[in-house]
Amino acid sequence: MNIKRYLYYFVGLLLVGLGVASMSKASLGMSPIDVLFSGVSTTFGISYGTSIWLISILFILIAAFYRKAKPNLLCLGTSFILGVFVDLWNYFLFFNFTVSQPYMVYLLLFAGLVIAPLGIALHIVPNIAPSAADELILALSEKFSQPIGIIKYCCDFVYILIGYLLKGQVGIGTILTLITTGFFLQVFYDLFSKLYNKSSSRKIV
Numbered sequence: 001m002n003i004k005r006y007l008y009y010f011v012g013l014l015l016v017g018l019g020v021a022s023m024s025k026a027s028l029g030m031s032p033i034d035v036l037f038s039g040v041s042t043t044f045g046i047s048y049g050t051s052i053w054l055i056s057i058l059f060i061l062i063a064a065f066y067r068k069a070k071p072n073l074l075c076l077g078t079s080f081i082l083g084v085f086v087d088l089w090n091y092f093l094f095f096n097f098t099v100s101q102p103y104m105v106y107l108l109l110f111a112g113l114v115i116a117p118l119g120i121a122l123h124i125v126p127n128i129a130p131s132a133a134d135e136l137i138l139a140l141s142e143k144f145s146q147p148i149g150i151i152k153y154c155c156d157f158v159y160i161l162i163g164y165l166l167k168g169q170v171g172i173g174t175i176l177t178l179i180t181t182g183f184f185l186q187v188f189y190d191l192f193s194k195l196y197n198k199s200s201s202r203k204i205v
Contacts, residue, residue: 005126008196012123013078018093019083019116024086025094026108029171032156032163032178033133052079056132063132063139082131108135111172117140117181121161121188125196149186156181
């Protein structure tokens with residue numbers, strides 16, 4: 001067993017969970033993908049969790065179509081683990097956390113904006129099983145030969161647009177996430193790719 005691979009994978013998911021929980025606590029708007037989840041949940045009268053699973057399955061099928069390969073069903077497991085980590089952070093760190101000063105809200109938001117893409121980059125580098133959303137980003141990046149940061153921007157814009165039309169929760173945090181996440185993701189992905197395996201031939205251009 002390559003311990004380094006799984007260390008990158010689980011630490012990355014743990015950090016993504018922290019970033020998502022931090023932004024949720026700030027209450028200044030959901031991330032683009034969560035805007036889509038909430039919009040689908042509201043419009044079609046299904047639970048938030050059900051909307052995540054349905055959209056995740058759709059993402060996996062789209063990624064498989066572009067790669068001309070079998071759907072990577074392990075991505076559903078990753079999405080499940082991520083959900084557990086978000087809940088754990090919310091329970092153990094933020095459950096009794098009180099925002100006593102206005103500036104703390106923005107600190108939480110900024111922390112989420114940086115930590116979440118850092119975790120995304122860290123857990124997709126070992127190529128074990130990205131979340132369904134990240135699997136789609138990687139597939140589109142390979143298909144259209146574009147940096148994952150650019151693909152992330154495009155996907156987030158589509159998520160916000162569809163989610164907003166479906167009455168998802170949009171706020172300043174959503175806009176800031178759209179602006180910054182693609183940049184941070186590309187920077188962290190390039191960094192961790194080099195640290196993980198300098199001799200790797202896998203490169204997203």
